[in-house]
Amino acid sequence: MKRLALFFLPLAACATTEPPVSEMAAARQMVAQARAIAAQDAAQDLATAQSKLAHAEAAMQREQYEHARLLAQQAEADAKLAWTNAEKLQAQRALREERSGR
Amino acid sequence: MKRPLKLSLMAAVLAAGGCATLSPEAERQLEEARATYRFASDDPHVQRYAAAELASASTALREAERLAAEGGSPELVEHNAYLAERRSRTALGSAQIRQAEADIAVTREERRRTQLEAREREAAAARAQLLARERVEKEKVSVAATDLAAEVKRLETELADVRAKQTDRGWILTLKNELLFDSGGATLKPGAQRALDNLAQFLRKHPERDIAIEGFTDSIGSPDSNQRLSERRAQAVKDALTGRGIESRRINARGFGPSFPVASNATETGRQLNRRVEIVINPS
Numbered sequence A: 001m002k003r004l005a006l007f008f009l010p011l012a013a014c015a016t017t018e019p020p021v022s023e024m025a026a027a028r029q030m031v032a033q034a035r036a037i038a039a040q041d042a043a044q045d046l047a048t049a050q051s052k053l054a055h056a057e058a059a060m061q062r063e064q065y066e067h068a069r070l071l072a073q074q075a076e077a078d079a080k081l082a083w084t085n086a087e088k089l090q091a092q093r094a095l096r097e098e099r100s101g102r
Numbered sequence B: 001m002k003r004p005l006k007l008s009l010m011a012a013v014l015a016a017g018g019c020a021t022l023s024p025e026a027e028r029q030l031e032e033a034r035a036t037y038r039f040a041s042d043d044p045h046v047q048r049y050a051a052a053e054l055a056s057a058s059t060a061l062r063e064a065e066r067l068a069a070e071g072g073s074p075e076l077v078e079h080n081a082y083l084a085e086r087r088s089r090t091a092l093g094s095a096q097i098r099q100a101e102a103d104i105a106v107t108r109e110e111r112r113r114t115q116l117e118a119r120e121r122e123a124a125a126a127r128a129q130l131l132a133r134e135r136v137e138k139e140k141v142s143v144a145a146t147d148l149a150a151e152v153k154r155l156e157t158e159l160a161d162v163r164a165k166q167t168d169r170g171w172i173l174t175l176k177n178e179l180l181f182d183s184g185g186a187t188l189k190p191g192a193q194r195a196l197d198n199l200a201q202f203l204r205k206h207p208e209r210d211i212a213i214e215g216f217t218d219s220i221g222s223p224d225s226n227q228r229l230s231e232r233r234a235q236a237v238k239d240a241l242t243g244r245g246i247e248s249r250r251i252n253a254r255g256f257g258p259s260f261p262v263a264s265n266a267t268e269t270g271r272q273l274n275r276r277v278e279i280v281i282n283p284s
Helices: A002-008 A021-041 A043-061 A065-099 B003-014 B024-041 B044-049 B051-069 B074-158 B190-205 B223-242 B268-274
Strands: B162-167 B170-176 B211-216 B251-255 B276-281
Touching (some): A043 A065, B024 B044, B024 B074, B044 B051, B190 B223, B223 B276
Antiparallel strands (some): B162 B170, B170 B276, B211 B276
């Protein structure tokens, strides 16, 4: 549940008013990259990332930019972790195959 | 209850700070971020292979610590701690990817080397086999050479007054003229027939070998007559062999007169040695 904690954050007191364009772009890009390989090997982190990205998009719509920025940064971090773990598992599988002699 | 006390303590501590106090959830998140970051940064593989990701985790953690110390908003403390924790885990995963890839490369290299060694062993075995075959061939040849040497030696023992020696030109059999000819003549003596029979037999047995018959004299008398005498004697030996069925083209008869003495012409013993016919058995 902790990963979803931020969904219910109130607007931060010291919020910036600029839309977090680059954070959103980075999050979208990383989520797309993770989706390509992580659906099986890192399903939970990928789902978290996708959910946060969706909430970030919604916050953008509502012009809650600070909230969107935080969600986008977390979505990117989650997606990157999902992608990395999926890559790691694939590499470790490849290593096992290589060692078993194929 | 400890919690309200703790919260109020923190509130007191952070009161001077800013927008909010550090929530238990933020504190828990911060502690987890610290532990995960410490675990990742202690790993030499992470330091080596995921330095950039580790640095971005460090940045987020420092930001979380700073906000916590300055009484920044708990949400932002929690947010940065969360990023630090995620990035630390990502750094760990990146290092594990690199490690697995390195292990794959090592495994491939090992297999390649194993295959190479197997191929080299096969090649070495093939070479050894070839060498063994060559050795057998050489032995056959050397057996043949030994056979020839034995035969020549036998010829030497069968022919009285014949000496055989091996030279660069091949085997040379030396027959004294006294064995073959009367003094001054070029007619073969009856006693020479057995020696010629043996020689012909030898040549029939070794059809691959040609011979040279070379006549020599001592230095008594005129060089011209000695030259002609040595030629006629060499030719007489050749005729005797062709008469025994040896092909003429295999035999080269020449005379050298008193040239190439093998001993001094000053003594009778020396002159006797110089009066000779040499049979040169060419190397095949």
